Amino acid sequence: MSRLMVVVALALAGCGGGGAEQLLDPPATSEGFQLNVPSFEVAAGDEVQNCYFFAVPGTPGSDVWVDHFKLAANLGTHHLNIFRVKTVVDLGGKPGDVVLSKNGMGPCFKSSNWADWPIVANTQDGGQTIDWPLPAGVGQKFTAGELLMLQIHFVNATTQMSPAGGRGAVNFYTMKAAPAMEMGTIFATNQNIRVCPGDTNRTYETHCKTPLSGATIFAANGHFHSRGNQFTMNVVDAQGADTLTAPFYTSTTWDEPPMARDLAIQIPDGGGVSWTCSFSADASACGNPSDSCCFTFGGKVETQEHCNAFVYYYPKVADYSCF
Amino acid sequence: MRLLPPLLLIGVIGCGPPPTMMSSCDDTFTGDAAQPPEAMIVVTDGVSPTLVDVVAGAEVPLMRPPQGGQVTYAAVRVRNMNRCGVSIRGRFRDPMNNAELGFDGRTIDLVVGSDGWLRPDALQLSEFTNVALCPNYSTTRDNQGLTTNLELTATDKKGHTVTVTQPVVPTCASADATERALCVCECNKLPASMVRSCAADADMSM
Structure with missing residues (x-):
């Protein structure tokens, strides 16, 4: 089991079962991997935006093709975005690191920090799991060891509310062979x-x-x-x-x-x-x-x-x- | 997310004043109603709160806005038009084939200058089209240092409209040498490899 999967498993084991929490079981190791954001508090009046860093599991340098995502976030999420990490300006981390930011302050809120980081996938649907298979014959290519950043934003104020706090997860389902077309x-x-x-x-x-x-x-x-x-x-x-x-x-x-x-x-x-x-x-x-x-x-x-x-x-x- | 439970929604619908949505802009006409609209392209560098009239062949600054990329802040000063909720549409075109290279359109409120012409508030970059030319994803054409057509159209809510086009030279103009180098890198055509690392080239990485 990779380091990432160990972290994922520990995080899942420790999470509570709040009714409004959006849980997502990870795929079997042979079928893919999960980026997991454990529960965190979003106090009344606050906006919390955290950036989590992950490495794509696998033999370093090898191609990892993905043709199916599942994205889940608690009710109240403003967004969940995944980026490929490129130029590090004032936001960076090693796999497993988290950069916490709140109320518009902090490097996870400053968009110029990820100006050249390509988007991988996103969801804005709180309280549900999005099942997103890519079109037949299409896959997204990653490299094992590649650094990804999952940014998740929750608001618990006047415009949105987060009754269960923050939490999210994304499953990447891998392909056995390269597809006909890259996404x-x-x-x-x-x-x-x-x-x-x-x-x-x-x-x-x-x-x-x-x-x-x-x-x-x-x-x-x-x-x-x-x-x-x-x-x-x-x-x-x-x-x-x-x-x-x-x-x-x-x-x-x-x-x-x-x-x-x-x-x-x-x-x-x-x-x-x-x-x-x-x-x-x-x-x-x-x-x-x-x-x-x-x-x-x-x-x-x-x-x-x-x-x-x-x-x-x-x-x-x-x-x-x-x- | 679902912000309010149903019962609370019913309460909100049943009482309280309706939302206010009145514009604060007084949509006055400026100029001679018997004349067609006239326009001059203006640009600003986003640093000094000044407007510069754009004449044929002029260099127009490419500057880095907060999120990234490189844009030209362009608008028009006009007369014989109304001033509120004016639609301005800014576009760069390749003079060789008229292909669009960058476009930004927005609604703005103009202010009256001492010369009797309407113009954007030079203190607000939101009142200019932010026409991005970079990052340049073309493998065939540089987007800085070459003559490019800058086209601006203004249309007020009464339907008065005017378009003006000038050949200009988009130019990386930051006073900071590192920022300028980053701009040149982002605005030049992609290498054949399609891979570019401008921040590293410009020593912007940390």
């Missing part, structure tokens, strides 16, 4: 957002242009906070024009946005993905008191805003980050 990911974020009290339907749209050819989007989800009214995604051609008459993804639910997992959207050659967020704020709301009570870019749900897109596609050319 790639796109993480896109819109910067310098500012939504002020009284604003109605303030929109932000950005295009992520990628040098893909013959690429198919098979899953996507959007992420914003409680000022968000609508999140949409479309695909654009080489000149930047939307090519679908209606968005391929629409969310009007900020706290439990849908994860579209059965898409078959072609990205035009030379084109890319467009994503648009629309925001409104009540005239009596207050984000940053020192900035006219406006809500600006950042990870703190209560007082800041995001407009992030998670897109999963094949065949992979690269994992892209767009700004």
